[in-house]
Amino acid sequence: MFPQRLITYIIFIGVITLICQFVVPTLLHPHVWFAYLYNAAITILSFFIFNKGIEKGGLDFPKYFMGATAVRLLFSATALLIYIIWAKSVLASSKIFLIHFVINFFVFYILFTVFEISSLLSKLRLNSRDTQTDNEKPLQ
Numbered sequence: 001m002f003p004q005r006l007i008t009y010i011i012f013i014g015v016i017t018l019i020c021q022f023v024v025p026t027l028l029h030p031h032v033w034f035a036y037l038y039n040a041a042i043t044i045l046s047f048f049i050f051n052k053g054i055e056k057g058g059l060d061f062p063k064y065f066m067g068a069t070a071v072r073l074l075f076s077a078t079a080l081l082i083y084i085i086w087a088k089s090v091l092a093s094s095k096i097f098l099i100h101f102v103i104n105f106f107v108f109y110i111l112f113t114v115f116e117i118s119s120l121l122s123k124l125r126l127n128s129r130d131t132q133t134d135n136e137k138p139l140q
Contacts, residue, residue, distance in 0.1 A: 006047060009115050010040045013108070028104060029097075031083075035105040038079055042072050043112040050120055065120075076109060 017036055021028050029035070046068045053064025080102060087093040087101070 029101040032104050039108040039112045
């Protein structure tokens with residue numbers, strides 16, 4: 001269920017971004033699609049790590065959750081740093097240009113993170129209910 005919701009959400013955010021690019025072009029950075037695709041890809045990667053943690057269950061899930069969150073944050077910071085270095089050297093970009101990109105990047109980061117956490121919580125609630133139902137069955 002989560003992969004279908006994720007793909008639908010990625011497409012939805014992409015359509016909204018495309019509409020904003022034509023309606024309010026100054027709102028979005030010219031390289032906004034890099035930020036969009038990067039955050040979509042890192043969310044898919046996080047999904048697979050979270051899924052592995054849920055399958056293992058028990059006390060291992062928090063390790064997977066914290067690990068995936070840390071990896072996501074470090075990869076995002078590294079991607080931003082690489083972009084800033086590239087944009088300064090190749091494009092000779094101004095600070096305003098770079099800040100505009102960073103803001104767009106983190107809007108996507110927050111949108112995808114909120115979606116990921118809300119989907120993860122609903123999945124964990126379902127797993128919790130299934131576990132409680134199994135534990136409430138009388139012993140025979």
